[in-house]
Amino acid sequence: MRTRTRIAVIGVGNEFRRDDGVGWTVLARLRERAAQRQLPQPGTVLATCDGDPGRLIGLWEGADLAVVVDAAHAHPGTPGRVHRLELDSGLMAQPPTTSSHGLGLGEAVELARVLGVLPDHLVxxxxxxxxxxxxxxxxxxxxxAVEPLVRAVESExxxxxxxxxxxPA
Incomplete structure (x- = not known):
């Protein structure tokens, strides 16, 4: 069995829709830090995505770990509140928030599950x-919320x- 070590960190959103650009902002800060020091593991991919399920799946396919940062709508909402959801190669419970995109992350997760291409661990x-x-x-x-998010992703x-x-090897 092949050992996978690929890590994908994905900022989802639209940088021209104000708070929907939070994922892109977090990724920009991570890229700045990566230029100063090596990320925890070679093969770590830092990418931005508009939230299209097919593109998301393409970015996390084959990954041991995928970390996704996205804007969400919650009703009632508390702007800046961060929700952490975790999935280990199975079904994700329906979160209390929804993506700020027409087709959301939930649809990408379900499609990847059906296709058998979920990352081993998704945060x-x-x-x-x-x-x-x-x-x-x-x-x-x-x-x-951005700087604490950057530190949280680095901790992941x-x-x-x-x-x-x-x-074990």
Missing amino acids: VYAVEGADSALGTGLSPAVED LDRHRETAARR
Whole structure:
């Protein structure tokens, strides 16, 4: 059996729809940090995506770990609140939030499950937004969530590296 070590970190959204760009902003910060130091593991892919299920699946297919950061709508909502959802090669429970895109992450997960191409471990950070109108820049509450999100994603990568190092060869 082949050992997979690929990691995909995916920022989902639209940087021209205000808070919907939170995933792209987190990825931009991770790229800045990656330029200063090596990410936890060679083969880590940092990518942005508009949320199209086929593109999402293509980015995480074959990954040991996929971390997705996306904006979400919740009713009632608390802008800037972050939800962490986790899936280990199975069905994800329906989250209390929905993607800010027409077809959401849930549809991509279900399609990948049916096709047998889910990553071994999927972690989703869904950030409740305040403003998805046309324009750039995040609302203050969502901007305040960015740095803690970047640290949370880095922690996911560190945990994955530590877990992988303990696995028998």
